[in-house]
Amino acid sequence: MSNLKAQDSALILIDHQIISMGFIKTQSPDVAKMNSITLVKAAKVLGIPNVWTSSTEDDNQDWWMPGLEEINPEAYANRVKRTGIIDSWDDPDFVRAVEATGRRTLLMAGTTNDGCLIYTALSAKRAGYEVYAVLDAGGSVFQISDNAAQLRMMQAGVLLTTTAAILGELAKDWATPHGAQIRQLLAENLTTAIGGFGLSK
Template identity: 90%
Template sequence: MTSLKAQDSALLLIDHQVISMGFIRTQSPETAKMNSVTLVKAAKVLDIPNVWTSSTEDDNQDWWMPGLEEINPHAYANRVKRTGIIDSWDDPNFVRAVEATGRRTLIMAGTTNDGCLIYTAISAKQAGYEVYAVLDAGGSVFQISDQAAQLRMMQAGVILTTTAAVLGELAKDWATPHGAEIRKLLAENLTTAIGGFGLSK
C-alpha cells in the first residue's frame, strides 16, 4: 500500500441524496453531509477529479443533496443517474466516468456504508484500484450492519479511513499553499463538529 497522493486520486460520491441521507442513524446525517462537503472542497483545492452517482433519483424524487452542486457544478451536471443498479460498478456509465479520470486511487464515500459504499468499494478493489472508503462521510441504519460492512471491506483489501485522515494525508505539509488551504478546511470541519456536540470552541 502506497501513501495517498492527490495526483493519483479521484473522489467518488455515491447516492448522496436527500431521502437516502435520512437512513443514516450511526451518526448524525448532518455530520455525514458536513464531511462530504469537506471532501469535495478539498478535492477542489487539490484538483482531484470527482465522479458522482445517484440511485433512482428521478423515479423516487430523491434529489441530490444540497450544498454540493455549488462547490463542483461540473461533477453535479455529469453525475451518473443509475436507474436501479445497486452496485455502482455494475453501471458501465459509472465505470467509464471513473476510467476517464485516469486515476488509479479512489477516495470513496456512500450515503450508507452497508449499502451504497460497500458493493462499489469491493468491486473497484477487485477491478485493480486502490480504494479508500471514507466512513464518516456516510453511515448506516444499524451499528452492527456498519461494523459488518467495515469488516467485509477490510477483508477485501479496502482501506478504511475518515475525512480528517484523508485531508491530512493529502495535504502532506501544512506549510505549503495547498496544505494551508486544506488545514483551514479541516479546522472549519472540526470546529463545526465540536460545536455540534455542545463543547466550547
C-alpha cells in the same frame, strides 16, 4: 507518511441524496453531510477529479444533497443517474466516468456504508483500483450492519479511513499553500462539529 497522492486520486460520492442520507443512524446525518462537503472542497483545492452517482433519483424524487452542487457544478451536471443498479460498478456509465479520470486511487464515500458503498468499493478493488472508504462521510441504519460492512471491506483490502485522516494524508505538509488551505478546511469542519450543526438549512 502514506503513499497516497492527490495526483493519483479521484473522489467518488455514491447516493448522497436527501432521502438516502436520512437512513444514516450510526451518526448524525449532518456530520456525514459536513464531511462530504469538506471532501469536495478539499478535492477542489487539490485538483482531484470527482465522480458522483445517484440511485433512482427521478423515480423516487430523491434529489442530490444540497451544498455540493455549488462547490463542483461540473460533477453535479455529469453525475451518473442510475435507474436501479445497486452496485455502481455494474453501471457501464459509472465505470466509464471513473476510467475517464485516469486515476487509480479512489477515495469513496456513500450512503449507506453497508449498501451502495460496500458493493462499489469491493467491485472497484476487484477491478484493480486502490480504494479508500471514507466512513464518516456516510453511515448505516444499524451499527452492526456498519461494523460488518467495515470488516468485509477491510478483509478485501479496502482501506478504511475518515475525512480528517484522508485530508491529512493528501495535504502532506501544512506549510505548503495547498496544505494551508486543507488545514483551514479541517479547522472549519472541527469548529462546526464542536459548535453544533445548522447544516440542514
